[in-house]
Amino acid sequence: MKKIKYSLLLVCSITLVGCFGSDTTSSSSVDRMIDNPTPNEIKVIIDGNELNIPAKSSVNYTFEYGKHTLSYGNQSLNFIAKPSTTNSSGLINPTQSNYYLLTTFYTTSNVSDETYDKLIAKYLNSVPVIIKGEQQELELPVKVINDVFIERQKDFWDYSVDEPYPDEVTLRGKGQFQSRKIKLFREDGFIEALKAEGLNEKVDFINEHPKFSELKKYTIPNIQLDAITCKKGREFVETQLNDWNKLFTLTGKDLALLYKQLTSSETFHTKHAIITECTKAGDSNQSYQFATRELEEAFDETNQLNFFITQ
Template identity: 45%
Template structure:
């Protein structure tokens, strides 16, 4: 396997880049369900079967609220919710590999030392099968195969259907040395063609490891269990019981009704209201801060899930 640094040029004036755009409304979010395999697959959403052609994708509109997704004789429940900052992503039912490859663009006056440093920083150790042997190689790529691939944990500038440009432009001084990282996401089959063309020796054969999980093994974001019995402040306990009841009612709603109620519980308004509720249990009423300790798991869950559209739930 040869070492090849993909040298691309950065010019002056800004050009646009693209991604898996996901449109949102006040009641729903659209997501591409992608099938990179050679055969048609079928995914059932709330009992409605959706055929996804081979090496293609179908956009589906999820209303906010609870849904069931079934694939390959397995299923799980999800909650689809609004986020504060719109993101992009797609659904990968086959849990196939996708590659996020980092390209480094640099102005011509960039020194070799600067470029080499940036290139080294982009490398990851990746397990592959190279010429029949499992080995670890370094490539400027991240391999992901999650069921939901979201930009909260992964980010890319160019999507599957977009070609990486040989040159991009940036609004900088002509004499300025400047570098820019741009990430393109590939289906595995397209990425292998890219490697064979520009990175591998002529006779090299390579494939990437893939270990899909059972749907029951995928990380599930469980609504936290709160220790109500530990609270030594009646006002706080009453507030929390009322809040939990509102959460249960929320999970029965869909669309814009879900969105409007969610803001008051899990959005910024709800998060601030939860923290403000600590005032119900000042130190003289709750010297051991039992109320604050009890609500902390809920506060953590809301913070960690703020920018997530999809929650897999039990």
């Protein structure tokens, strides 16, 4: 297969950007852009409400915390809108179109092409495309995503689809000479960026995605409470499971308050303090620790997200 290497060299300086969490309990909803990058108008149905989104445009929509339904074409899915433990943003992609996370480096003027190539090398991926009717590969510093819910805290970017790369940024810190930056592109914009870098052939990117029914769904772990030999540990895990199940029925600020409680430092410290008590009480098989580990693995993957798909 033919491979074309793509390298974007920007000679400039760098700025470091910080990200801070906020108190989400004062809100009862989350705003999110629903994007339509296709050449045709689409109809999306949210909780029975029809939204007609013109070609190559988007609409902003407010989702109250709680359970919702999204339908597009002949497919539907259920999802929960909730607070996240950090500031989060993103977009909703009902058409499951390809979006592109392009990595580049801003560097000082004394950085050679050879040094830049070394910096970018570990971000290169072979991306399947169609050129002149044949499947080939482009070697690009890009990640292709087509999730329905594209969230910045899962697939991080510095610049969103409607934000251009700045001409330069400010470098801070002695000895700094480069900084990695990531931009999220719609497909049309990404192809234009490739053309600007000298790619003259017509390229069609391959889009492969699962059906709505095949998407990963979030479920509460099935923990056998009777297997937890420590009484206090068993009571704590039972309370946690009951509270997490309430997230599927609560709405608005009620959901936000419960979510804050579940993800609070107090809950974390209580959970770990019980480990010591259960050990002293003779939980030699660490049944409580195994149960809480199951909870952590199930819940941690959604903590920084505003949306997750459910049954």
